Amino acid sequence: MTSQAADGPETVVASRRSKITPEREQEFFDAALEQMRACGYDALTMEGIAASTRCSKSTLYRQWKTKPQLVAAALRANRCPRFGGIDTGSLAGDLRAAARAAGACSDDDAKLLQALGQAVMQDEELQYALRDALIEPDLGSLQEMIRRAVDRGEIAADHPALEFVPAQLLGMIRVRPVLEGRNADADYLVRYVEVALLPALGLSEAT
Structure with a gap:
């Protein structure tokens, strides 16, 4: 049997x-992220993704040469700004809405961050993908909330x-x-937000 035949008809099409x-x-x-949340990055395999999506490993390797490349692509594809569109008219209201x-x-998010763990520190591509997917969109939104508050004179x-707002709010999710x-x-x-962040900013809970 040829290697092409062993891989099955999907390989021929691919x-x-x-x-x-x-x-x-x-x-x-979706399969990569779901399996990674469930068992961690180290236990995630191209074989497992292939099995759960009913494709051949060669299909995955043809599109993404390595597991880190596939995971990085999955992170970027699922980029979803959580704070986009939040504008309540006050910084306190914006921060409460961002917290919710x-x-x-x-x-x-916590499972994903824990699953990536040490791998993020060892792979630059994963670092960039994680920042692009989970950090930068929220960071940009929080900075925009702060800019509006400054413009309003709040x-x-x-x-x-002010410079610690993103680290405080986003950091609590991990900590x-x-x-x-x-x-x-x-x-x-x-x-x-109400008992720690707003007082640090000099804003009242009633704001």
Whole structure:
């Protein structure tokens, strides 16, 4: 039996085309992220993704040469700004809304960050993909909230706490599971905003 025949009919079809459909590509991405959240990055394999999506390994390797390349592509494809469109008219209101939005998906985000773990520190491509997918969109939105607040005169542009807002809010999503074994859900993050972040900014809870 030839190697082509051993790989099955899908390999023959794949060899005749340079691209897979966007829908099929998303299936691969969803499978990679789901399996990574469930078992971690190190346990994730191209074989496992192929089995769950009913394709040959050669299909995956033809499109993405390595596991890190596939994971990086999956992260970027699932880029979803959580804070986009938030504009309540006040910085306090924006931060509360951002806290609720972050809490709504903190479970998936925390699992993804924990799954990537040390791999992110060792692979530059994964670092860039993670920042592009989960960090930069939210960072940009938070900076825009702050810019609007400064323009409205709510807070001084040189307030020393402003630069720490993104690190404080986004950092809690990562830290609570480690410290308490629980996700930073919406209620927790809103309380954090009201009792820690707003006072640090000189804003009242009633703002």
